Amino acid sequence: MTSAAETEAPPIVALEGVGKRFVKRLDVAMKLANMLGSDLREEVVQAVDDVHMAVREGEVVGLVGESGCGKSTLGRVVAGVHRATSGRMLYRGDDVSHLGDRAARDVRLKIQMIFQDPMSSLNPRFRVADIIGEAPKVHGIVGRGELDGYVDEMMRHVGLDASYKRRYPHQFSGGQRQRIGIARALAVKPEFLVCDEAVAALDVSIQAQVLNLFMRLREDFGLTYLFISHDLGVVEHLSDRVMIMYLGRIVEEAPTEALFATPNHPYTQALLAEVPRLEAKRRAYTPVKGEIPSPLNPPSGCHFHPRCPHALQRCRDEAPVLREIAPGRRSACHLNDRA
Amino acid sequence: MTTAAEPHSAAPAASPVEAAPEPRTVSPFRRFVDDFAESKVAVFGLVVLVGIIVLAVFAPWIAPQDPYDLTDFHERDARLPPGSERLFDAQTFTVTVPDLVPGQAVAIDAEEGVSVSNPFVDGLTVSAVLEETSDGRQIRLEVAADPAEALGLLEAAQLEDLPRGPTLTSGEKHAFRNLWTLTAEDFQDLAIVLPEGFDDEIDFRLRLTTSETDPGFTYWLGTDAQGRDMLSAMMYGLRTSLSVGVMSGFFALLIGMSLGLTAAYFGGRVDSLIMRIVDLQLGFPTILVALMLLAILGRGVDKVIFALIIVQWAYYARTARSAALVERRKEYIEAAACLALSTRRIIFRHLLPNCLPPVIVVGTVQVANAIALEATLSFLGIGLPLTKPSLGLLISNGFDYLLAGKYWISVYPGVALLITIVSINLVGDQLRDVLNPRLQR
Ligand SMILES: Nc1ncnc2c1ncn2[C@@H]1O[C@H](COP(=O)(O)OP(=O)(O)OP(=O)(O)O)[C@@H](O)[C@H]1O
Ligand code: SF4
Ligand SMILES: [Mg+2]
Numbered sequence: 074m075t076s077a078a079e080t081e082a083p084p085i086v087a088l089e090g091v092g093k094r095f096v097k098r099l100d101v102a103m104k105l106a107n108m109l110g111s112d113l114r115e116e117v118v119q120a121v122d123d124v125h126m127a128v129r130e131g132e133v134v135g136l137v138g139e140s141g142c143g144k145s146t147l148g149r150v151v152a153g154v155h156r157a158t159s160g161r162m163l164y165r166g167d168d169v170s171h172l173g174d175r176a177a178r179d180v181r182l183k184i185q186m187i188f189q190d191p192m193s194s195l196n197p198r199f200r201v202a203d204i205i206g207e208a209p210k211v212h213g214i215v216g217r218g219e220l221d222g223y224v225d226e227m228m229r230h231v232g233l234d235a236s237y238k239r240r241y242p243h244q245f246s247g248g249q250r251q252r253i254g255i256a257r258a259l260a261v262k263p264e265f266l267v268c269d270e271a272v273a274a275l276d277v278s279i280q281a282q283v284l285n286l287f288m289r290l291r292e293d294f295g296l297t298y299l300f301i302s303h304d305l306g307v308v309e310h311l312s313d314r315v316m317i318m319y320l321g322r323i324v325e326e327a328p329t330e331a332l333f334a335t336p337n338h339p340y341t342q343a344l345l346a347e348v349p350r351l352e353a354k355r356r357a358y359t360p361v362k363g364e365i366p367s368p369l370n371p372p373s374g375c376h377f378h379p380r381c382p383h384a385l386q387r388c389r390d391e392a393p394v395l396r397e398i399a400p401g402r403r404s405a406c407h408l409n410d411r412a
Numbered sequence: 413m414t415t416a417a418e419p420h421s422a423a424p425a426a427s428p429v430e431a432a433p434e435p436r437t438v439s440p441f442r443r444f445v446d447d448f449a450e451s452k453v454a455v456f457g458l459v460v461l462v463g464i465i466v467l468a469v470f471a472p473w474i475a476p477q478d479p480y481d482l483t484d485f486h487e488r489d490a491r492l493p494p495g496s497e498r499l500f501d502a503q504t505f506t507v508t509v510p511d512l513v514p515g516q517a518v519a520i521d522a523e524e525g526v527s528v529s530n531p532f533v534d535g536l537t538v539s540a541v542l543e544e545t546s547d548g549r550q551i552r553l554e555v556a557a558d559p560a561e562a563l564g565l566l567e568a569a570q571l572e573d574l575p576r577g578p579t580l581t582s583g584e585k586h587a588f589r590n591l592w593t594l595t596a597e598d599f600q601d602l603a604i605v606l607p608e609g610f611d612d613e614i615d616f617r618l619r620l621t622t623s624e625t626d627p628g629f630t631y632w633l634g635t636d637a638q639g640r641d642m643l644s645a646m647m648y649g650l651r652t653s654l655s656v657g658v659m660s661g662f663f664a665l666l667i668g669m670s671l672g673l674t675a676a677y678f679g680g681r682v683d684s685l686i687m688r689i690v691d692l693q694l695g696f697p698t699i700l701v702a703l704m705l706l707a708i709l710g711r712g713v714d715k716v717i718f719a720l721i722i723v724q725w726a727y728y729a730r731t732a733r734s735a736a737l738v739e740r741r742k743e744y745i746e747a748a749a750c751l752a753l754s755t756r757r758i759i760f761r762h763l764l765p766n767c768l769p770p771v772i773v774v775g776t777v778q779v780a781n782a783i784a785l786e787a788t789l790s791f792l793g794i795g796l797p798l799t800k801p802s803l804g805l806l807i808s809n810g811f812d813y814l815l816a817g818k819y820w821i822s823v824y825p826g827v828a829l830l831i832t833i834v835s836i837n838l839v840g841d842q843l844r845d846v847l848n849p850r851l852q853r
Contacts, residue, residue, distance in 0.1 A: 100684050101684060149746070154746045154750060180753045181752040182752055185750055185751075186746065186747065188743040188747065189743070190743060192748055193743050193744065194743035194744050194746075195744055195747075196744040196748075196766070197440070197766065198440060198765050198766060207751070209752035211757070212752065241439070241440060257751070261751060261752075291513070
């Protein structure tokens with residue numbers, strides 16, 4: 074968890090009002106159809122909407138939300154795969170969109186991403202050695218002569234036998250493939266890993282191994298994580314801090330223990346509603362009631378109002394802002410104004 | 413998981429957590445070959461196709477005749493049925509014997525009437541030697557040939573206008589004309605016996621008649637209207653057809669794939685523009701576009717290839733684009749972007765190789781289509797020039813003789829075209845099955 078000393082240094086990654094819109098433009102045929110009287114509109118999805126967040130060095134931040142709420146998109150913006158359509162992203166205090174080519178490349182390498190599908194995230198035509206070694210070679214991170222040994226070292230770090238490096242991805246199991254993906258990211262000496270549902274596709278027994286690997290690497294390499302997951306159990310186990318996302322917006326942010334103990338936002342409370350279970354070991358959560366609204370046409374005001382048990386008229390008209398409700402805790406709900 | 417029998421493993425960090433699925437390293441190519449070989453029909457098609465390609469590539473070295481060399485074939489061989497032997501003209505030598513010295517051979521020149529175009533018999537020479545024997549004097553006639561086998565072509569000879577007096581040692585004299593008829597055996601031992609005291613100058617005409625067919629050269633598939641060996645013409649025609657098909661296919665693939673990948677990778681306006689042109693292109697019937705282009709451009713190998721590229725690139729572009737749209741969404745492309753690899757590297761090293769399989773499948777089918785289309789154009793008389801006959805042109809040339817029963821001029825090139833296209837398609841079908849991502853394990 075946060076210690077006093079860390080609060081002084083600028084956060085490793087900070088987002089200021091970051092938004093990402095996907096616009097599906099009309100093509101010529103559709104425009105023609107419109108001229109003939111039909112009513113086709115551009116499809117606009119505000120996948121990420123005005124997100125403010127800061128991740129401090131060494132932290133593990135969990136990002137939770139239902140499917141389609143924009144978690145992956147936010148992760149991709151942080152990792153530099155997508156460009157934000159509004160707002161700015163700072164890396165150690167520097168606006169990444171104002172960096173020169175070289176510096177921008179270096180920042181990009183510092184933030185790496187681990188993907189959900191361990192198969193499709195590896196190029197099927199490359200051998201493991203090439204998958205891991207390509208970027209270090211291209212960017213001159215290691216010399217030609219040392220590349221071989223470097224790849225072996227990366228494979229050892231993630232618990233893979235270096236003698237497998239001449240193989241192709243299809244010859245490995247799911248857990249091993251995910252390790253290859255992790256080794257590929259490690260090989261460019263990152264400081265920040267965005268893990269997008271990085272264990273969701275794996276068997277439960279393998280999940281634990283990969284999660285342990287993440288925690289070991291965190292210590293060995295001083296990594297910071299943005300850990301995206303819809304599995305609250307995993308997030309609780311791993312994260313120092315949790316952010317809850319709903320239809321593109323962050324609705325609550327709190328240290329893990331506080332969040333799980335006293336969830337503030339009605340959406341968080343709904344997410345955390347537990348299924349009564351006999352064994353106390355693993356908690357199970359019920360899905361939130363009600364349908365997820367279409368991101369193409371989100372509800373007015375607070376996006377959560379159609380499903381919120383406490384919704385007021387004000388919730389339909391006005392979007393609540395994410396405000397500090399206690400030190401280190403923020404929440405976006407009109408109910409907090411009544412206090 | 414690896415089961416540890418010993419309490420402590422010697423290697424500290426290197427122990428793999430999960431067992432490897434299989435011990436050998438199978439490259440994707442090796443897997444591809446194994447999968448391909450599963451269909452016997454496709455392997456057969458591939459063998460036939462390779463055979464056809466070898467015939468086409470090595471045609472200049474293995475074809476019995478050069479069908480483009482006008483001195484190599486002759487009108488008199490025109491439209492011979494399959495299995496015929498090559499025809500010759502009879503040869504006529506007229507010979508005058510000069511002053512002869514006993515024991516010395518003198519070559520007698522042929523003066524006139526020697527026809528050309530008989531490569532074997534052109535080498536025939538006759539020489540004369542004056543000999544003194546116990547019976548008197550005689551002139552021995554010897555026929556030699558270069559090459560020596562050509563002597564076998566000699567069937568008969570006639571000797572005319574011998575002066576009164578001398579007689580021949582063999583042969584048959586005509587009942588009342590001054591004409592000796594000789595068989596091939598008669599030449600083995602032939603001499604002109606000079607009567608006692610004969611001192612006149614001797615001159616006579618020797619007409620050598622060679623066999624009318626050449627047993628050393630058979631037209632296995634008959635000849636065409638110009639007297640060309642069909643087999644040779646087809647090998648060269650195959651060469652033309654294949655090279656036109658492959659060249660146009662290759663360039664169409666290059667152009668189409670670049671445009672398709674560009675459209676898919678950049679999306680937006682670039683994509684719309686390119687794909688609208690593709691739609692437009694695919695909206696017209698292929699044959700019509702090719703016909704119009706060639707009507708404007710005229711005949712020629714380069715023009716046909718150009719026209720075929722124009723009508724084909726869109727297929728490649730569409731295929732490459734749809735493959736690239738699927739591949740581009742895969743996370744390894746995002747990972748490559750995360751690793752700050754250049755756009756060029758991502759497109760050409762990551763995207764392109766993974767989009768290749770469906771494009772190759774389309775490629776094989778399109779090459780077959782290109783060959784068929786070229787044949788159609790040539791058949792219609794607007795494709796290749798007559799000097800470079802392709803299979804289509806050969807079919808077209810023989811078409812007029814089909815009703816006259818001379819089927820071989822059209823039918824054999826047609827069969828060759830059919831076999832070529834079918835074998836390419838067999839290979840293409842299996843490629844499609846093997847490379848189909850949905851069927852991939
Ligand atoms: N490249 C894109 N083009 C257009 N729309 C997109 C694109 N990527 C994501 N979206 C849209 O943005 C929204 C958020 O998607 P995102 O993948 O970020 O959600 P997610 O929270 O990761 O969901 P999941 O848990 O299913 O992975 C979705 O409505 C999705 O349809
Ligand atoms: S703002 Fe209103 S609708 Fe939104 S979560 Fe709070 S109470 Fe519910
Ligand atoms: Mg996602």
